Amino acid sequence: MPGGSFNSAALAEEVDVVIARANGSKLYDSDGREYIDCLNGSGPMVLGHARPEVVEALRKAVECPSNFYVLNETGIALAEKMVEAIPCAEQLKYGLSGSDATFFAMRLARAYTGRTKILKFEGGFIGVNDYALMSVTPATDAVYPTPVPDSAGIPTALQDQVLIAPYNDLATTVAIMEKYQSELAAVIIEAQHRSIEPAPGFLEGVREAATRRGIVLIFDEVVTGFRLAFGGAQERYGVLPDLATYGKIVGGGLPLSAVVGKAEIMDLTNPRKSSSPGYSYISSTMSGNPMAAAAGLATLNVLSQPGTYERLYELGDRFRKGTRAAFERHDLPVQTLGSGPLAQLVISDKPVTDYRSSTLGDKALHKKLIDAIVARGVVTHGKFYFSLAFSDADIDQVVSVIDDALTAILKNRQNLKHRD
Structure with missing residues (x-):
């Protein structure tokens, strides 16, 4: 299977993952390591993994597959x-x-x-x-x-x-x-x-x-x-x-x-x-x-149940607010795009209104950030898809991982400058 983990997005080889199972907001790789899933199958799993209502519907359907x-x-x-x-x-x-x-x-x-x-x-x-x-x-x-x-x-x-x-x-x-x-x-x-x-x-x-x-x-x-x-x-x-x-x-x-x-x-x-x-x-x-x-x-x-979309929007807004604060702590600009349970980051101080303005960000830093996030136990390919299975603590952990990843990347960048 050419290219590693994702169908259409390449991670660094050292952080490739192979998933063995999933439950709720979590993925588990073939070595048993746990990840917070901000990919959610590239969007389909808006309820999270193994949602009981879906499992039961499939259990009945598989009787006549x-x-x-x-x-x-x-x-x-x-x-x-x-x-x-x-x-x-x-x-x-x-x-x-x-x-x-x-x-x-x-x-x-x-x-x-x-x-x-x-x-x-x-x-x-x-x-x-x-x-x-x-x-x-x-x-x-x-x-x-x-x-x-x-x-x-x-x-x-x-x-x-x-x-x-x-x-x-x-x-x-x-x-x-x-x-x-x-x-x-x-x-x-x-x-x-x-x-x-x-x-x-x-x-x-x-x-x-x-x-x-x-x-x-x-x-x-x-x-x-x-x-x-x-x-x-x-x-x-x-x-x-x-x-x-x-x-x-x-x-x-x-x-x-x-x-x-x-x-x-x-x-x-x-x-x-x-x-x-x-x-x-x-x-x-x-x-x-x-x-x-x-x-x-x-x-x-x-x-279709009452309160569902209110909760999905709470999760997305919590992520965007926390991520902006994390970037501010590192004195870095960021545009937190999206609404509801969908988010995307552009590392730029320019507003993003179309494709061309979205390309003005620091793409090299963004690539390093995604690799570092996955290495620290959060799966994403650059988009963040959130599910109803997420807790507030899950969102806060994702933000903490982003903060920690930025710390490591910027420290390494500074060390390289000193060597030069």
Whole structure:
């Protein structure tokens, strides 16, 4: 398995970890060492590990561990729960991963509009399909709206189908939409861009511009869905997309995703209409499988309980406040991004409003900090995903680890200066 611990983020080899088991807010590696889990499966485990309600739902589901490729009661129950919770959702189609969902949504937007181009935002991660892996981490002198592929192996022809805009820059975004409106099928956006908040009026302006030009607006809610609120970013920011994509939390830790949205668009996926020229094929062998649906339904049932999101926001706010204080003790600037149980650090004194401002921080120090945090028993890949299993003491311990890691890094840096 090339590259070590994480699927897409490289730790220093000396701090690679191999996980053997997990419970609550803790992970245990193959040597029995305990870690506080601020990764939480890169987001799905918002309840923590081995939550009793999810374990019990899976215990019942595993009595018949089948895949049907046919509508099943558990998949329908989860779909009903999601459509009830998500403001834009009238119908739903399952996939397996967030990358599936964004790929399907873009295909569906093309089928609906008869246009081919997609606009996404610089620095936005909307999955690992070939259309999505454009300008996630480009050079900062890239010219809008030209995309920069993030991976080898992506056909060059696809670059002509993707446009790139700067997040939180409404004027530039609308100008691109205006210029390419006859070719532009969709605008796809993480409403909270990675962990960056939208500027006042930005999402509303994009929504208005898309409506005026007959462009499908897609919210990628794979991260924000059921995390920022039970109704996701749509509920938090009060802006309704035409389609939205979901993954991570909705599978309760098992592979599951979904595209949801307006019935007139979603109905293009109806296999009874497969002879229609507008039919958009969306399918996967394991879509809506009852095991993942059972875990997802149990997770959403817990999240819908009173006080859940208040507690998740308390945890995130406690972390951000404590981390700012730790950096201040070391006379270092830091931007603590995110809201609710999601946080990210940029070691900079400049406000972060888009991808380019997020690159102005001390990236070398940030890399050393992440390695040092993991070495001290806190698992993260740079984002901090918190779960309901966290206690206040867990958060305080994470902050203490950050403080201790900074002390060690800065002391080593000072020693190197003295040697020079």
